[in-house]
Amino acid sequence: MAFHEVRFPDDISRGARGGPERRTRIVELASGDEERNSPWADSRRRYDAAYGIRRADDLAVVVAFFEARYGRLYGFRWKDWSDYKSCLPSASPSATDQIIGEGDGNTTQFQLVKVYASGAQSYSRRIVKPVDGTVLIALDGIAQGSGWSVDPATGVVSFAAAPGNGVIVTAGFEFDVPVRFDTDRLDVTLDIERMGSIASIPLVEIRR
Template structure:
């Protein structure tokens, strides 16, 4: 199975519905109390892009995209318009948005991550599909215009020279979500007035 480095059409993804999904097992005890256990260490995003289809041309584009991916077989990029930046949606990514590591004088490769914090709790999401041309890097708060590169298919930042010990490494970027179709069939309803529609087109994030 392969991953196609192509993004689902943006004009259709803007109308998608969905978001993060977690899986938790809940056991109710005889006492009335309950025990909760996380089945997944990380969340996965699930979307339905059928809501973004507004024209017959949109429908044709989705069918072509589905066929080119062989249904569920091949993954692809998807822009989650509710969460596609290292910063708040209303802001522009800056070089100090996210901490991706601390220099030790030896390590030259660092994985892009995005942290989600509420109160004292925080969860870090691995970012593997940064958008080319949007990445900004800083060492100890000073933006670096060169001396580094990024693998846009894995989200790994590589430095020509290892950052010095104790130096915080930060990054700002836009990113896509690696997903696949969660169905092998598109149920198209033919309509003489709307020229066709699809009731549901589910997408599922591919775990990293």
């Protein structure tokens, strides 16, 4: 996948709009009942970065970023300010935030995940773009300062020695969303006072 490990400017993404979407197919039966199913196992996030543009200089930054990504060709990192931590927005990540696996004495690699739970239901989201330097790891609740590494391009945690059988592996982290522009054209407006805007800058999450 064509991807640039660079993040969209934070000061512009802070004012953006967007979030997760699902795809649900609903069939209404002759009885008035309905059947619902989804072809998507995972959600997909969409954003519009245009709401974060406040100055003419922001326009130049976005246009340069768009040109360097060749429009929709190359993906990039995006900070979703509403959801970028393994914990609640008001808290700081800790090594016990998320369970990412259980040791069996042989497995040395574990994928970072974030679980969204409500009532008895939950959804486990793969985290593939952790922010370098923010990942914390614990084994059975004990923080591990060494003996492991994480690939910031995939979110895979690798241990030098496999965690023992039944050992709970947990992690805390900040993360970005892999996205791409969902357009090959930017409609830029610059008025007489040099105040500018772009009608829409759609972004869509890249799922692997």
